[in-house]
Structures are given as C-alpha cells and as structure tokens.
Amino acid sequence: MSVRPCLFVVLAAGKGTRMKSSLPKVLHKIAGQSMLAHVLTTASRIEGGKIAVVVGPGMDAVGTEAVRVVPGARMFEQSAQLGTADAVLAAKPALDEQGADSQAGGDVVVLFADTPLVRGEVIERLRAALDSGANIAVLGFRPKDPTGYGRLLIDDRGGLTGIREEQDATDAERDIGLCNSGVMAFRVPRLSELLSRIGSANAKGEYYLTDAIEIARQQGLKATVVECDESDVLGVNTREQLAVAEGIWQARARSAFMRDGVTMVAPETVWLNFDTRIASDVSIEPNVIFAAGVTVEEGVQILGFCHIEGATIGKGARIGPFARFRPGARIGANVHIGNFVEVKNVTLGEGAKANHLSYLGDGSVGAGANIGAGTIFCNYDGYNKEKTEIGEGAFIGSNTSLVAPLKIGAGAYIGSGSVITKDVSPGALAIERSAQEERPGWAEKFRAVMSRRKAAQKR
Secondary structure (H helix, E strand, O other): OOOOOOEEEOOOOOHHHHHHHOOOOOOOOOHHHHHHHHHHHHHHHOOOOOEEEEOOOOOHHHHHHHHHHHHOOEEEEOOOOOHHHHHHHHHHHHHHHHOOOOOOEEEEEEEEOOOOOOOOHHHHHHHHHHHHOOOEEEEEEEOHHHHHHOOEOOOOOOOOOEEEOOOHHOOHHHHHOOOOEEEEOOOOOOHHHHHHHOOOOOOOOOOOOHHHHHHHOOOOOOEEEEEEEEEHHOOOOOOOHHHHHHHHHHHHHHHHHHOOOEEEEOOOHHOOOOOOOEOOEEEEEOOOOOOOOOOOOOEEEOOOOOEEEEEOOOOOOOEEOOOOEEOOOOOOOOOOEEEEEEEEEEEEEEOOEEEEEEEEEEEEEOOOOOEEEOOEEEEEEOEEEEEEEOOOOOOOOOEEEOOOEEOOOOEEEOOOEEEEOOEEEEOOOOOOOOOOOOOOOOOHHHHHHHHHHHHOOOO
16 A cells, blocks of 8 residues: 655744744754754654755754754745745645645645644544545644634534634634644645635734635535644743643653653653663663763663763663763673763773772773772873773772873782873783871871961960
C-alpha cells in the first residue's frame, strides 16, 4: 500500500514580542532543542512528508535552524504579518506542487513552530480523519479556561461548520468549551485557490486560516474535528509558557523511560535532554541533570545530584553522588566515579575507580586503575591542553598532581602527595615529596611569641 504524500507547512514567522528577547521566539529551547526543531523533528518522522517553513523578513537564523534539522526543508517568506491564511499562502508554490487534485496529490498539514509538544500520533489521527472522508480536519481541545481561543462550531451531526475567533464571537459562541488549536489538515482540490478566497473582514483585519472552514462548506466539502489533550497544542508566547511546556515535555520523557525499564526514585527531580539515551535497568536517584549528548547503558546506578553532559556511561557503572561529567567523558563498564569527581574528555577503562574529590581532564585511565582522593590531572598551562595517560591497574595515591603531558605505566604506583612531572615506567613506584623536617619545641615557642604580640596590640 502506497503512502499518501503529505506537505507540512510550519508557520514560524511570528516575532514573539512577549518573550522580550533578541532571539526569535521559535528558537527558544525546550529540553535543549529549539521549539522549531521539536516540530520539524515530529513532522520529519512521518512517512511521506515534505516540509515547508514560513518565516518572516530578516529571520535568517530561523531558516538556518530549519535546514539544520531537516536539510530538505523549503523556506518561504511572509513579507507582512497579515494572518495565518496569508502565512500559509506564502508557501503557495509548495501547495500547488502538492497536487491540484486531492485524490492524485496528498495532504497538507499546517503546524505552528511555537506549538512544540504536538505528537506524531496526534497528527496521524488528524490525517486518519481525512481517510474517513473529511476534506478538512481541525485539531480541537477543551481547556480549563477557553478565554482567548477560537471556538469550534459543531452542527447536530457532529460536523464542523466554522471557527469563530473570540473577538468576533457572540456571547453564546464564547460559552462553547471546544477550542481551536490552529493545527489543521487539508485534503482539498486546489487548496491555494480556496485559501485565496479568505477575506479580512474581522476585528483584526487579518486573513484567518480558520475561515477556510465556512468557505469549504459552501463548496460542499466536509470538515470535522479531532480532539486532543490540551498539552499537545500548548502554544508558547511567554517565558512562563515556555517553562510550562518544558515541564510537560520532561514529564512525558520521564514516563517513557520508566515504561522502558528505568527506575527514577524521584522522577520530578530528574532533568532530561531531547537526545538523552538511557537503557533498561538503570537506577537514577534524585536531582540528576542530563544535558546534551548523554548515553547510559544497562544496569548503571546514578546517585543523587549528578550533572552529566556529553558522556557515555558503560554497563554496570556506579556514578555519584555529586559527580560531574563534561563533554568527552567515556565511562567504561563497572567503573566507579564517586562524590565530587569531575571528568572531562577522559576515557576510563573497565573497573577503574575514582571515588573521591578528583579532577580528571583530558586523558585516559586504564582498566582496573585506582585514582585516589584529591588527584588532579593538570592538563592546562594557560595556552594548551595536554593528555595524561594512566595504564591498566595503576594506583594513584591521594592528593597527587599529575602534570601533563604524562604517561603512567600499567601497574605503577604513585605515592600520596606527589607532584608527578615525568613519565613513570610500568610496575614502578614514583614518589615526589620534599624531605620532612622536624624542629623540637618550635610550636611552643611560636605560640608564646604570638601571644605576646597579641597582648601588645590590645594596650
């Protein structure tokens, strides 16, 4: 069975003045990814889809982001802010290419770049309504407070007869609880011609895409409503709404991971990124943050208050509490990384341990090696970063500074308190300490001198 092609027209021309930001609204991020990218990623995963993005003048950054996410996306410019119908018509070449005859062509779905939480299965339900005979399907929802939303007008047979913007609605229409999300799907012959018939005789003087319903009905076409949860169509216009959307995304992602076998002791305190990958039988304690680029393999334990970015954590590893992984941390199977240990651009082999208060930056730690408390990889001289390489089974004593570039051989032993600046041979002991000096009676004399000075200062 062939897949019916679908053109997604993503409207991203809004200025977003209420965000009070120099960054275009649709480039603000949820879970580390722009709102635009969330919408484009969802659309691109639907088989048979092509994408057209409508931007405003001077919004080059939005176009760049769109092409980064979907290299084949086409850009169209809405020269003036004249309403949603005008925005869709800005993509008229793509609409016309989709097919003059809806039976020979395909579907057109209008999405909004500032509505980032719409799910692929919801879009598929919208298209299924077209398969069931509708020419237009509108995504509707029932908010707790419908103020500000357009209302969906339904006839006695359940058909959609029109959409009324609130400022143009009667009192009776404002009492309707079923609201318009703005997301619409079309299977209409010569769609651009239908949209061109939309006028601007309304309170705002704009060309509303919602007016397409009444025009389609006049042509004998059928319109229907597909209902979804309010969270699917949450629009983001303010920083407060951005935070709400972030919370919804996080809750969805946590639930998905837990359904797939991940344990979260206090899921509401775990923060995930859009690209976080966590395998089954991973246990995560409270207050853990996953930033970009993290993969966690099976059976890992992550204790509380860890911050993890750009890291891969191997099977059975034990992390934290209070550990920090920065980009390039590659943690092998059964590795132990303890409290207040920071790892950056270091590979730790299987079974290696760094349990306390250490900084490991730029280098490698062999399998089974032990890193004592207070160990520092001195990797930066103010101009260049160098590597520290520790061989398998080596033992690094506590409070050791390893000055890179440096190689510690397999099985070597570094005495506590050393500052190691030269390579150490495999199996060797390296100690670098000043000779200990003891002066009998010094402490008593020192206290007596200091006491006299302090007494003199009080006179």
